[in-house]
Amino acid sequence: MSKTVELPRWIDVGVLPFLNLLLALIVSGLLVVAIGENPVEVVEILLYGAFGYEEAWGYTLYYTTNFIFTGLAFAVAFHCGLFNIGAEGQAYVGGLGVTLAALYLDFLPFPIMLVVSMLAAMIFGAAWSYIPAYLQARRGSHVVITTIMFNFIASSLMVYLLVNVLRPEGSMTPESEQIAEHLRLPFIHDIAGALGIEMASSPLNLSFVYAIVISVMVWLFIWHTRWGYAIRTVGANAVAATYAGLEPGRFIIIAMMISGALSSFMALNEVMGVQHRLLIDFTAGYGFVGIAVALMGRNHPFGIFLAALLFGMLYQGGAELSFEIPTISNDMVVVIQGLVILFTGAMEHMFRPRVTKIYTAWRLRQDAGEAA
Amino acid sequence: MHQMHGAGETGAVQPAIELRGIDKRFGAVHANKEIDLKVDKGTIHGIVGENGAGKSTLMSILYGFYQADAGTIHVDGKLCEINGSEDAIAVGIGMVHQHFMLVETFSVLENVILGVEGGAVLRDGVEKAREELKRLEREYSLNIDPDAKVGDLSVGLQQRVEILKALYRGAEILILDEPTGVLTPQEADHLFRILDTLKEQGKTVVLITHKLREIMAATDNVSVMRQGEMVAHRKTAETSPEELSELMVGRKVLLRLEKGEANPADTVLNVDNLCVDNAQGVRKVKNATFNVRAGEIVGIAGVSGNGQSELLEALGGIRSASEGMVELNGQDITPGKGVDAAELRRRGVAHVPEDRHRMAMVTAFSAKEAAILGYEDDPAYQKGVLLDWHAISEATANMMSEFDVRPNNPDLKAANFSGGNQQKLVLAREIMRDPELLLVGQPTRGVDIGAIEFIHKRIVAMRDAGKAVLLVSVELDEIMSLADRILVMCDGAIIGEVAASEANERVLGLMMAGVDPNEAKAAEGQA
Numbered sequence: 073m074s075k076t077v078e079l080p081r082w083i084d085v086g087v088l089p090f091l092n093l094l095l096a097l098i099v100s101g102l103l104v105v106a107i108g109e110n111p112v113e114v115v116e117i118l119l120y121g122a123f124g125y126e127e128a129w130g131y132t133l134y135y136t137t138n139f140i141f142t143g144l145a146f147a148v149a150f151h152c153g154l155f156n157i158g159a160e161g162q163a164y165v166g167g168l169g170v171t172l173a174a175l176y177l178d179f180l181p182f183p184i185m186l187v188v189s190m191l192a193a194m195i196f197g198a199a200w201s202y203i204p205a206y207l208q209a210r211r212g213s214h215v216v217i218t219t220i221m222f223n224f225i226a227s228s229l230m231v232y233l234l235v236n237v238l239r240p241e242g243s244m245t246p247e248s249e250q251i252a253e254h255l256r257l258p259f260i261h262d263i264a265g266a267l268g269i270e271m272a273s274s275p276l277n278l279s280f281v282y283a284i285v286i287s288v289m290v291w292l293f294i295w296h297t298r299w300g301y302a303i304r305t306v307g308a309n310a311v312a313a314t315y316a317g318l319e320p321g322r323f324i325i326i327a328m329m330i331s332g333a334l335s336s337f338m339a340l341n342e343v344m345g346v347q348h349r350l351l352i353d354f355t356a357g358y359g360f361v362g363i364a365v366a367l368m369g370r371n372h373p374f375g376i377f378l379a380a381l382l383f384g385m386l387y388q389g390g391a392e393l394s395f396e397i398p399t400i401s402n403d404m405v406v407v408i409q410g411l412v413i414l415f416t417g418a419m420e421h422m423f424r425p426r427v428t429k430i431y432t433a434w435r436l437r438q439d440a441g442e443a444a
Numbered sequence: 445m446h447q448m449h450g451a452g453e454t455g456a457v458q459p460a461i462e463l464r465g466i467d468k469r470f471g472a473v474h475a476n477k478e479i480d481l482k483v484d485k486g487t488i489h490g491i492v493g494e495n496g497a498g499k500s501t502l503m504s505i506l507y508g509f510y511q512a513d514a515g516t517i518h519v520d521g522k523l524c525e526i527n528g529s530e531d532a533i534a535v536g537i538g539m540v541h542q543h544f545m546l547v548e549t550f551s552v553l554e555n556v557i558l559g560v561e562g563g564a565v566l567r568d569g570v571e572k573a574r575e576e577l578k579r580l581e582r583e584y585s586l587n588i589d590p591d592a593k594v595g596d597l598s599v600g601l602q603q604r605v606e607i608l609k610a611l612y613r614g615a616e617i618l619i620l621d622e623p624t625g626v627l628t629p630q631e632a633d634h635l636f637r638i639l640d641t642l643k644e645q646g647k648t649v650v651l652i653t654h655k656l657r658e659i660m661a662a663t664d665n666v667s668v669m670r671q672g673e674m675v676a677h678r679k680t681a682e683t684s685p686e687e688l689s690e691l692m693v694g695r696k697v698l699l700r701l702e703k704g705e706a707n708p709a710d711t712v713l714n715v716d717n718l719c720v721d722n723a724q725g726v727r728k729v730k731n732a733t734f735n736v737r738a739g740e741i742v743g744i745a746g747v748s749g750n751g752q753s754e755l756l757e758a759l760g761g762i763r764s765a766s767e768g769m770v771e772l773n774g775q776d777i778t779p780g781k782g783v784d785a786a787e788l789r790r791r792g793v794a795h796v797p798e799d800r801h802r803m804a805m806v807t808a809f810s811a812k813e814a815a816i817l818g819y820e821d822d823p824a825y826q827k828g829v830l831l832d833w834h835a836i837s838e839a840t841a842n843m844m845s846e847f848d849v850r851p852n853n854p855d856l857k858a859a860n861f862s863g864g865n866q867q868k869l870v871l872a873r874e875i876m877r878d879p880e881l882l883l884v885g886q887p888t889r890g891v892d893i894g895a896i897e898f899i900h901k902r903i904v905a906m907r908d909a910g911k912a913v914l915l916v917s918v919e920l921d922e923i924m925s926l927a928d929r930i931l932v933m934c935d936g937a938i939i940g941e942v943a944a945s946e947a948n949e950r951v952l953g954l955m956m957a958g959v960d961p962n963e964a965k966a967a968e969g970q971a
Contacts, residue, residue: 078860296830298820305817308806314762315795315803316818317786436469 079428085370089416091423092368093382096415100408107399114393114400121392122385128392130260130274136377136384137276137341140283142362143380144290145334147371149215151294152327153307158204158219159335160359161226162197166336168230169196170343171238171350174251185255189344190282190337197336198329200226205328209321215328227353234352248350257345277345282337287373290334303327335359361409364417379416386412458521460485460617460648461506461537466515468501475501477672479515483617483665488639488649490659490680493669494692494892499652502669503619507539508532519617538610542622544602548595552605553577555594556612573612580611584641599749600631607638617648624658628747629920629953636662656685657921668692693893701897703904706928708737710773712881712912713759718768720751720758720779728754730936731768736881741903741913743927743944745920747956751936752916753798756885759914760795761785772881789818794874798885798916800863804870807859811849814858815840815873843872848898864895871899875906882906885916900926920949934958 079088101111122132142159149156173185173192180188204218231246238248257278261271294300302323306313310320342354365383369375390405415422461483468476475498483489493499504510506517508526517524519535526532532539546555553573562569577590586604588597594605603623610618620639624632639649639662651663659666660680668676668691676691713736720729728751736742746752757763759770764780772791777783785795797803805814816825816836825836840854847868849861858866867887875882884903888896903926907913917923923930930942932955940961942951954964 078857292830296833298826298831301813301816301820301831304809305806308808309802311803312806312817315760315785315797316820317761317784317789319784 079424079431083427083431085372085375088420088423088427089368089370089379091427092416092420093412095422096408096412099415100411103404103407103411104400107404109397109399114397117393117396118386118389120389121396122389125272127272127274128388130272130276131391132381132384132388133280134275134277134341134346134384135387136380137280137283138338138358139362139365139380139383140287140377141338141341142335142359143365143369143376144287144373145331145359146362146366147369147373147376148290148294148303148334149327149331150366150371151300151307152303152324153310154208154324154327154331155216156201156219156328156331157216157363158201158222158359159331159338159362160355160357161219161223162200162332162335163338163355163359164223164226164230165200166193166197166332167339167343167350167354168233169193169336170339171248171251174255174344175249178252178255180255182254189255190340193336193339194333197332197334197339199332201328201332201335202325205325208328209324215324223359230350231352234350238350246352250349251344255344256348257340259345275346277341279337279341279345282340284377286334286337287377291373293330299323299326335362361413364413367420368416383409383412458485459483459518460520461650462518462521463502463506464516464518466502466505466512466517468505468510468512470501474672476505476512479669479674481667481674481677483648483650485520485648486643486646487664488643488651488662490651490653490663490666491669492653492656492659492666492688492692494654497669497692498672499669500621503539503621503650503652506532507537507619533613533615536614536616537619538613538615538617539619540603540606540610540621540623542625544606546594546602546605549593551591551593552588552597552608553590555605556590556609558609560613576612577608580608583645584611584638586638598631599626599747600628600634603627603635604638615647617650618642619650619652621652622654623651624653624655625918626748628956629949630957632658656688659688660685670694689893701900701904701925703926704908706740706907707910708740708928709910710738711735712738712773713914714771714774715759716769716771718755718758718770719766720754720763721766722754722763727766728936729758732933732938733768734931734938734941736912736914738880738912739907739910740928741907741915741926743923743930744914744916744933744938745923745930745952745956746918746933748918750933750956752918752933753885754936755933756795756798756883756914756916760793760797760883761788785818786821789877792877792880793883794877794879794881795883796870796874796885796887798889800866800870800890805858805866807857809858810855811844811858811861811869812836812840812854815843815854815869817873819873819877843869843876846876847872847902862892863890864892867891867899868895871902875902879911881912881914883914883916886918887915888917888919888922920952923947924949924952932956932961940964 104111104114122128142163145159146156169192170189173189177185177188200222204215204222207213207218208215234246234248239246240249259273260276260280261273264271294304302313302318303326305316305318306320306323313320338355338358343350347354361383365376365379369379386409390409394400394402394405459482463479463481466476466479479502491499501510505512506526508528508531511527517526519537524535547558553570556577557569557573562572574590581588586608588601588604588608594602597605607618623635627635642649653659663680666678666680666683666688667674668688670692715732715734718729718732719727722728732755744752754763758765758779761779761784765778769776770778772793777788777791801807805817812833825832837854841852844852844854849865849868849872861869887899887903891899903913915923915926924944924947927944930944930947930952931938932940932952934956935958939958940955951964954967955961
């Protein structure tokens, strides 16, 4: 016997995130006013910067690609009841896998390399998340703590490798050699050009298509396969899973490894698609923002796509903003992004009780009206 | 009409509690409909009704957990506004919850003064409380050591601590919500003696229960609730269990199940010297040895928490055995030795666990998702690498119509079904697999009377189809009406077996309290 009516889906996935986003924008607007700028103008520049011209679209979708991968990664673990904070480190190590494959298997033809590089990313990312997963499943070490620690370990490991192992002789910058040209993921504007369509050049590349395909696959996996069912069961009620003969530890490990593999796809975009070499800190916080993306998208691939698009817009529009209005520094843009994450991710349930109350009252009146 | 009303108010006996027109809705659920209730001072007043009849809601309104949408509460003739438990305590209402609200690591004394310590420094308050506690214990013969740690006390004694807490706060009216659910019959009798003492001292007691036997034994007056309405008030002396159950359900009910003789055949389940430890390494099942044959129902009786749950979970493949052996049709299925819950299902062991919400289903899932739990790898549910939700939906709808699950909607969230319908869905899932052995725990906990009848019939039908059934229940009535043989567990050990035909509540009750079966039967003979 519940005291309130359950919210319908359109409110849960539509109205609530919208209210949270609105609040974030209002608070951001107040900040903008406080430093003496016009918030309306700021919003205009932000939107124009993100969607106003062809090149902006390309950049926005390029950022979106990263957020889709890290958002999906968080969501899969979350369906198993796990808070994977380690997408950052998993993507970083995944990048190592991609780079090694591209540098040392460069004799392979491109179509085979497409598969091999993807496998390399998956194996490295999954292996990196296997250790926290094993510790959680078999030793009860909390995955939040261990994945955070593994971010630091990954960071140090990669610095060591880039400085001491992967840095080409004679180079002063801690980054790997360039990967061979024929192995790079083609840019969308190049593909379009080959098809006779003129497009402005941007970092948007083939991995955006991967992201869409993989979103669909994750959706199928979570809701239409036995393993997805098992993962959701473990996440919702581990005791019931044990009763059903679904050993929770096993599915914790499976979910975490899939999560790590999904994070590592971000490296395909960054290493194979844009930078064409392994850079220090190429993950640049995308792993952490992925948490907010997944929460805002209600851990559903379609929601994650929309949330990723929002954050892609904030990244690209924000860059434009600090360029256009000098008083709004890059730090200010980070603050705005932070506010969006705060209100949509960390405080996503803030409006829920009130909205539930209002909706319940409305439903009761409807029911009473029908009864009369 | 008006005159009668007036006479009631100015009459000689002022009711301790009077509720007028209490109305409460939760969303679409009308939990209390215009409830009127008078509880006379210095009486024990029973409130009976099925689960979901609105008893608990009504008492929660009286104790200030919920606020009524309409209606008034009068205590000792005075109109009261009760907006929280503090208000209820202030007007002298105390409540003993079904689930105790005690800090196990604190002593009895510390628990009693919790919230009414009387100042920042404990010592003065504690000394005063100790004196007061002694007086209360003497007056009501509660027999509790104030310095004992609550975690070390038996459930019956913990309940007395709850009563003491209420009395210490000056309760004149005591509400007990399903107080005997966790007690042996003997402990329950002791509780009723305490309630009698309270009554003699002028206190008023409201007893909420669904057990008619307790109403008949302990109360002066009884009110019956059905589907949110107060349907009848009776003097206990002038009514009968038959009348009350008819009032509760709204139609005639078979209190006793009619079933034929059992025809036990070959041994299906053989348990030999089985020991099970919990996660802390405490031995919960001690050297259990018994068997279950095809075509019989073996019941395991016992007070909740005496190892039955662990035994059932071990047989269901969820816990490992520390010692001993389990065989199914002569094959080794000792839990933890390579045979897990999934493998047991494949071998024909179906398991309806005791705790529906914790174990038998994921309440956040839809009914069709709940209906494949444990059987999700059935080839009939697969379409290539994907699950065939269309086939699953059809199978679920089939289960639902076979077991009369309402509403028959495989897409509805499991949490939105009533307890009885959830349980029927779980039973359908397990029984329709046509298993060799059915393990059932608390099949009718939180299930309304209509569904109980149905569930009992289905379990007996399993037996009559030549299957082995092991039933664990803390409801003696259920064990006695369903089982063909009854094993009694106490403190992890099976202390004896009684044929259902020879069983009665007193013998079983004594055995459940740990008395040797022969002594128990002898004691019964003398009584």
